[in-house]
Amino acid sequence: PLDLGNYELRMQASMTYMGWPRSEASLATFPIPQVFLDEVDLWPVPRKDTMDAVDLSKARTTTFPHTSKVLGVTTCTVEDALGWENLCKCQEVRVYMTRCPLCGQLQIMRREQLKWDEDLEAEPDRVEAENLAWYECEHCQEPWGEVERRRAVQAGAYRPHGWDGKAQWWEPRPAIRRAIKVGFHFSSFHSPFVTLGKIAAQVIKAQSDPRADVTLFNKMLALPYRNEQATRSEDVILQLCDERPPGLVPADAIVLIACVDVQRAGFYLTIRAWAAGPERESWLVRAAYFDSWAALGKALFQDQYLDPQGQPCVISFGLVDSGDGEMQREIFDWCQVHPPYMPSKGFEGLKAQPFTQKKIDTHAGLLAFNINTNYYKNDLLDGKLRISPGDAGAWHLHSNWPDGKPPDNPKATGLLTDYARQLCAESKNELGLWKNPRGRANHYLDCEILQLVCADYLGLRYMGRDQDPEQQASTGLDDDSQPLTRSHSRW
Ligand SMILES: [Zn+2]
Structure with a gap:
């Protein structure tokens, strides 16, 4: 029964x-x-x-x-x-x-x-x-x-x-x-x-x-x-690729910024080169995943990012996202001994400020960035990504192919396929909040949000094109931080 x-x-x-x-x-x-x-x-x-x-x-x-x-x-x-x-x-x-x-x-x-x-x-x-x-x-x-x-x-x-x-x-x-x-x-x-x-x-x-x-x-x-919109936006993102190989910094850049999204299994990193000026033009130099702090450290402190003259450029600033907080302690420890990197944490709530800084009691001298993620997601997903690559302020990506030209096999996976997909992981709900209802991987999106925070923090939009970032009081950079090598030839 x-x-x-x-x-x-x-x-x-x-x-x-x-x-x-x-x-x-x-x-x-x-x-x-x-x-x-x-x-x-x-x-x-x-x-x-x-x-x-x-x-x-x-x-x-x-x-x-x-x-x-x-x-x-x-x-x-x-x-x-x-x-x-x-x-x-x-x-x-x-x-x-x-x-x-x-x-x-x-x-x-x-x-x-x-x-x-x-x-x-x-x-x-x-x-x-x-x-x-x-x-x-x-x-x-x-x-x-x-x-x-x-x-x-x-x-x-x-x-x-x-x-x-x-x-x-x-x-x-x-x-x-x-x-x-x-x-x-x-x-x-x-x-x-x-x-x-x-x-x-x-x-x-x-x-x-x-x-x-x-x-x-x-x-x-x-x-x-399959939301055709989503498929299309992946392709739209890949249209932002230029012919620059990964690792090469364009001549117009004045600062190199690295941002990290920390997951329990590993680290997602983006390195972008930024130009000065209100347009906030930037170029992706590297997007990569690492499974250890050591490998991440190598990418940040040892690997060379060269300008068109072959001069190595130094990363001036960066944020490390502590995500759900489980790795927070480890991230604070790492940031304390690896300047100029600072920890950050995202908040969805609509705050008056795009980001705020807070002292960390347990780690002297370390500031944590609290970020209004929705503000910056609007800035990137509804703003930056819509600028076509030929226009001022575009969000440039390096080439999707290792040797600069598409392979014969149209189904081949490009260097940035994963990156583009992750940037499309979220959609806006009826309250205007960016959500990821299916829990898709969105780590590169988090990195790129942090890039925009860093650009604001350094005041790049208020800098003139020919100014040296070191001469700017608003940068918050240490006096002894190295500027990028400069050159005036265009990439
Ligand atoms: Zn028949």
Whole structure:
């Protein structure tokens, strides 16, 4: 009988336990040979340091090494959600293909082949009600009505594929012998309950309504919804690349600033060269990740950053973000013995000042920067990144390719692919606050926010183009700090 109090269903030969993702106890109690996970993508996003609910449920099967099965089912949401990630991690992903009843060819049904009368574009509801759409075979271009579609589905088969994130579509893969992790993918195109007219109506509505677009992708095409805006902005960011190799400081720069985002696993660093003047023009010289203080120290104090004349430039100032505070003590200790670096901490709250400085009681002489992150995210994401690379005040990046020119393989990963993606990690909510709801990596974004803080702190916008930063009282730099070597030839 069903024991709702204990969330159990007892039958003569079996026992069914029910659990839910927010309760570890309900997921971690009994050994279970068969685990069924429903709507995994709608489960809460796990915290970084805990086992997520999916892993917890899978662990129930540990004591049944040869007979256990875990089946997860989910509606798609976005590409970096649990469900899609787990699907793509399967050794083999079998995608359902329909077989055209007219030419006999297999194909994955796709939205581009769905057709309707163009006159009906303004009446999606009529397309749905009267089922006025048809599907065109991608091989023989013959139209399928509902009857042909049903025959095509019945004669179809699963075939192994891999997801191509760049093309946002499937590509065929060889089958794997004795795979133990297999994923299956099918869409509304294969459902007898959803008419072609209904899908077509959704496609029409999605053209003008982003919400309908999400429904179309997730509920009908069973594809992760990819905000086109986000994809585009990654490309827009990479358009800020010039042909400068990493490590080279442009001639117009007067100061080199290094900012670090500290994570438990390692350090993200950006080094930027800044020009003087109200435009606050700057150039990325290096963006890198290190897994030790020693490696970070080498990048900051030993590695050479040369100007076009071959003169080494010295980093004049920098901030080290203490993030969630766990590393705070270590960061304070490090900053105390590594001038000119200062610790910083971000605050989202809308303060009157973009940043403030506070003495640290435990570390004499050390100042902590408290930063209004939202102010600087607006400055960067809504401001700096929108300036085209030819205009004054642009946010320049070094070349995306080690030898300055794009490789033959268009799918190759550039030096700054990760950087660009991280700068797009956040979006603004209805209160005007920048949020990262899916917990995407955003460490380079944090570094670049600090760069803007440093530029303000040094007063770069109030300096004349031909002034030496050392002559400026407002810089806050020690008198013995070295200026960058200068030259007047343009890069
Ligand atoms: Zn055909």
